[in-house]
Amino acid sequence: MFAIHLHSGSFLASRVSLPEGCYVISNPPYSRSGGALKMEGAGDAKDLYAGFLAKTVEKADRSVAISPQSFLVGGTFLTLRRHIASHAHGEIFVFDNVPSGAFCFRKEGVFNTNSSNSVRAAISLFEKGAGLFRLTPLIRFHSYERRRLFKKETLRGLLGNRGQDLERPAKLDRALEDFYFERVVPSKACVGDLLDDSRLDVPPLCLSTSARYFLTASSRNLNRGGKIMLHARDEKARMLLYALLNSSYGFMVFRAWDGGINISSSFIRSVPIPLGVSITPGIESIVHSLIAKEDLRLSYKKNAGVYQETVKFIEEERGFLDEALFPGIDFSSLTSRSPFDGKGC
Numbered sequence: 001m002f003a004i005h006l007h008s009g010s011f012l013a014s015r016v017s018l019p020e021g022c023y024v025i026s027n028p029p030y031s032r033s034g035g036a037l038k039m040e041g042a043g044d045a046k047d048l049y050a051g052f053l054a055k056t057v058e059k060a061d062r063s064v065a066i067s068p069q070s071f072l073v074g075g076t077f078l079t080l081r082r083h084i085a086s087h088a089h090g091e092i093f094v095f096d097n098v099p100s101g102a103f104c105f106r107k108e109g110v111f112n113t114n115s116s117n118s119v120r121a122a123i124s125l126f127e128k129g130a131g132l133f134r135l136t137p138l139i140r141f142h143s144y145e146r147r148r149l150f151k152k153e154t155l156r157g158l159l160g161n162r163g164q165d166l167e168r169p170a171k172l173d174r175a176l177e178d179f180y181f182e183r184v185v186p187s188k189a190c191v192g193d194l195l196d197d198s199r200l201d202v203p204p205l206c207l208s209t210s211a212r213y214f215l216t217a218s219s220r221n222l223n224r225g226g227k228i229m230l231h232a233r234d235e236k237a238r239m240l241l242y243a244l245l246n247s248s249y250g251f252m253v254f255r256a257w258d259g260g261i262n263i264s265s266s267f268i269r270s271v272p273i274p275l276g277v278s279i280t281p282g283i284e285s286i287v288h289s290l291i292a293k294e295d296l297r298l299s300y301k302k303n304a305g306v307y308q309e310t311v312k313f314i315e316e317e318r319g320f321l322d323e324a325l326f327p328g329i330d331f332s333s334l335t336s337r338s339p340f341d342g343k344g345c
Contacts, residue, residue, distance in 0.1 A: 022059060026052055029052075053080065072169050091156075137160075138259045148340070162177050175333060183274040191273065195232060211251065211260075215245050215254065248331035290321075299312040
């Protein structure tokens with residue numbers, strides 16, 4: 001009834017080709033090559049799965065790939081994203097907490113030495129023909145919810161309403177899409193415009209590089225390893241910087257653009273300042289009240305045997321900033337531990 005042809009060899013080898021009009025299901029290797037793949041469509045990426053995705057979308061009418069979500073992030077994969085978008089359109093489901101065993105524990109020793117944390121994975125559905133993609137936000141879920149979550153209607157219900165190109169795809173909850181595309185994307189100003197490293201007379205803000213569930217920018221120099229010192233150009237810029245980074249907004253952009261555990265100085269500088277946002281007496285008052293509470297909100301977490309200090313404001317305090325800066329915008333999905341939070345068991 002079926003003609004089955006088996007081929008053994010390296011999929012990335014030039015002598016191996018896919019037939020036109022094929023359907024492909026793949027779980028490409030989660031490991032890195034010794035250098036850039038030097039393969040058309042993969043750019044400078046060293047991740048082997050990038051070559052698999054690039055080659056598959058050229059020939060397949062439809063394909064589905066299970067891979068890390070890192071191809072959606074950063075400049076290294078920009079060539080790959082452009083290559084994918086020039087050949088296909090589709091849907092990308094992005095997961096925040098898939099057990100590392102899903103990738104044969106190759107995370108350990110390949111990307112870092114932590115074998116206990118989960119990895120961020122993507123299930124990508126590609127269909128031939130250049131076009132746009134709909135993405136989910138980074139999906140967190142509890143292990144007992146796995147069967148409930150992995151149903152077509154459930155997962156598709158998490159996809160954004162807006163199609164995106166893959167230049168800088170944003171992983172967003174539907175409730176945040178209009179805000180992001182109407183007030184963030186058109187903005188020409190960014191956090192970097194508020195900074196001036198030469199202004200040592202303005203007290204710096206200390207930003208924790210850990211961003212698992214929120215961002216923290218403190219007026220005090222935190223006793224921790226991972227931190228970024230931010231020097232504002234003046235006191236008014238410092239107030240706006242403090243408000244933006246301690247609200248839910250900065251964390252929203254981080255989840256949309258990246259979603260890892262640590263943030264970089266280049267990321268922070270690139271965060272847009274949404275249209276219509278400026279420092280007001282009311283926002284300045286909230287900032288001063290939060291600065292006064294920093295000593296009461298100190299939190300410590302042991303990492304590699306050393307306690308790392310951070311400031312952890314309570315949800316209500318972040319909510320004051322959210323409402324003052326972005327009235328009517330609901331950021332609650334950012335801290336949800338599951339798509340089913342508050343929706344029954």
